[in-house]
Amino acid sequence: MNCISPGPSLALVLMSLHGTSCFETLAALRPLFQHIDRHQNEFVQRLGEWVAVPSDSSQPALWGEVEKVLRMAEDRITAMGGKVEFADVGSHQLPSGESIKRPPIILACFEKDPKKPTVCIYGHVDVQPAKKEDGWAAEPFTLTELNGNLYGRGTTDNKGPVLAWLHAIETYQATKQEVPVNIKLIVEGLEETGSDGLEELIRNRKDTFFSDVDYIVISDNVWLSRRPALTYGTRGSTYFFVEVEGPKIDLHSGVFGGCVQEPMSDLTALLGDLLDHTGNILVPGINDSVTPLTEEERKLYTDLQFDVEEMKQEIGVQRFLQDTKEAVLMAQWRYPSLSIHGIEGAFSLPGSKTVIPRRVIGKFSIRQVPKMEPAVVEKQVTEHLHQMFAQRNSPNKLKVSTTVRAKAWVADLKDPQYIAGQKAIKAVFGVEPELIREGSTIPIAHSFQELTGKSVMMLPIGGHDDGEHSQNEKISRYNFIEGTKVFAAYFYELSLLKQSPETN
Numbered sequence: 001m002n003c004i005s006p007g008p009s010l011a012l013v014l015m016s017l018h019g020t021s022c023f024e025t026l027a028a029l030r031p032l033f034q035h036i037d038r039h040q041n042e043f044v045q046r047l048g049e050w051v052a053v054p055s056d057s058s059q060p061a062l063w064g065e066v067e068k069v070l071r072m073a074e075d076r077i078t079a080m081g082g083k084v085e086f087a088d089v090g091s092h093q094l095p096s097g098e099s100i101k102r103p104p105i106i107l108a109c110f111e112k113d114p115k116k117p118t119v120c121i122y123g124h125v126d127v128q129p130a131k132k133e134d135g136w137a138a139e140p141f142t143l144t145e146l147n148g149n150l151y152g153r154g155t156t157d158n159k160g161p162v163l164a165w166l167h168a169i170e171t172y173q174a175t176k177q178e179v180p181v182n183i184k185l186i187v188e189g190l191e192e193t194g195s196d197g198l199e200e201l202i203r204n205r206k207d208t209f210f211s212d213v214d215y216i217v218i219s220d221n222v223w224l225s226r227r228p229a230l231t232y233g234t235r236g237s238t239y240f241f242v243e244v245e246g247p248k249i250d251l252h253s254g255v256f257g258g259c260v261q262e263p264m265s266d267l268t269a270l271l272g273d274l275l276d277h278t279g280n281i282l283v284p285g286i287n288d289s290v291t292p293l294t295e296e297e298r299k300l301y302t303d304l305q306f307d308v309e310e311m312k313q314e315i316g317v318q319r320f321l322q323d324t325k326e327a328v329l330m331a332q333w334r335y336p337s338l339s340i341h342g343i344e345g346a347f348s349l350p351g352s353k354t355v356i357p358r359r360v361i362g363k364f365s366i367r368q369v370p371k372m373e374p375a376v377v378e379k380q381v382t383e384h385l386h387q388m389f390a391q392r393n394s395p396n397k398l399k400v401s402t403t404v405r406a407k408a409w410v411a412d413l414k415d416p417q418y419i420a421g422q423k424a425i426k427a428v429f430g431v432e433p434e435l436i437r438e439g440s441t442i443p444i445a446h447s448f449q450e451l452t453g454k455s456v457m458m459l460p461i462g463g464h465d466d467g468e469h470s471q472n473e474k475i476s477r478y479n480f481i482e483g484t485k486v487f488a489a490y491f492y493e494l495s496l497l498k499q500s501p502e503t504n
């Protein structure tokens with residue numbers, strides 16, 4: 001499995017790409033890779049310490065835990081000689097009206113050599129909620145190693161990759177090799193709830209922190225198959241709350257059932273008006289700005305190693321809404337989708353309470369693709385819901401609000417940063433990466449590109465079956481450790497890129 005030594009064909013590729021011989025590359029990388037192999041238990045132990053902190057950002061009550069992991073990251077960065085600023089990103093207003101401070105964002109840098117290119121690494125240390133009762137085989141906040149996999153909330157999304165970056169820097173220092181690029185880091189604690197405050201921070205620091213940055217790299221996603229990948233696109237997201245409010249108290253359904261217009265009936269009807277049984281979004285105009293598929297784009301999908309049958313088995317479904325691999329991937333990456341996530345206020349415990357809830361909030365989100373504007377999506381959906389509600393002639397009150405509002409991101413594949421990513425992957429795994437897109441959202445990717453004008457690339461190290469956001473989230477020890485090598489090799493390959501895209 002471990003492909004540290006590249007074969008003869010890689011030697012030729014490396015020589016032809018930037019004139020550095022395979023032997024020089026190997027000589028530079030071998031001590032780093034050996035160090036990473038020897039210290040892997042330490043690296044895994046650190047991941048365990050980070051996973052043990054329940055930094056679930058969906059609950060403001062746990063933002064102290066988010067800050068705790070940010071402090072752990074600070075300790076690692078300062079131990080390596082980096083400078084850390086905790087940037088204040090303002091406050092958040094709770095539904096009660098109370099205002100609480102958002103977790104700060106780490107802006108870090110290391111000593112700068114003006115001759116070297118500068119890369120800014122982005123990652124997050126907050127996680128999705130997790131409870132053992134949700135169906136986890138072991139405690140989600142206790143790192144559990146089984147059959148080569150490291151299970152625990154945040155192992156792949158995104159504590160593992162953030163630590164792998166820090167371990168790659170540490171490896172250069174420990175082996176007394178100069179880090180070949182200047183490094184900056186942005187580590188946040190609110191990614192899972194939409195990165196509130198980060199966009200404004202980028203805007204404010206565009207001409208200071210970002211002014212000397214050449215490349216921005218993100219490792220917050222996973223491969224598509226067993227083959228390593230580079231990611232060139234993510235979907236955006238707008239998250240909706242649909243509130244229906246009726247009586248002033250919850251009611252007995254035996255007494256009032258039949259004479260009261262129930263908020264829950266209004267809400268379920270509205271949610272039913274969003275999608276048809278084929279997954280088609282029923283909101284008028286929603287597909288208007290989806291770009292038509294070109295023949296050239298269609299071809300990109302045919303070579304991808306995505307095993308539809310295996311994926312169906314992994315997630316336990318009999319069939320997908322689409323029939324072919326290409327159509328499934330397009331549905332995930334290049335078309336919008338709508339998912340209904342939950343209903344707040346509805347009776348959800350086991351047993352049979354005969355209640356009519358007085359107020360319920362439906363929650364759903366729309367994944368947007370390039371050219372779809374969150375503000376337009378918000379307007380289209382809000383108008384549709386109000387129209388459907390008006391047809392019901394209900395005496396209840398309807399309120400629609402949104403959060404997240406993140407745009408989709410697509411990179412230019414001619415960006416030379418992709419050559420560095422490709423060569424780093426080849427140096428570690430001995431294969432070319434697949435070029436993939438992602439159905440999920442890294443809210444800040446588009447803002448990085450738009451506001452700073454810098455090159456942005458995604459270099460995932462997580463496996464296709466890591467189960468981000470799901471029960472039993474994991475990263476394999478193999479991916480965690482080989483991924484650390486990929487990051488170390490990426491610094492090296494980045495330093496060899498000529499600065500002008502034409503010359504690469």
Ligand SMILES: CC(C)C[C@H](NC(=O)CN)C(=O)O
Pocket residue numbers: 157191192193194220221237404406440441442443468469
């Ligand atoms: C805005 C969302 C909550 C962001 C979230 N991002 C990731 O999972 C990235 N690994 C998503 O649901 O896509």
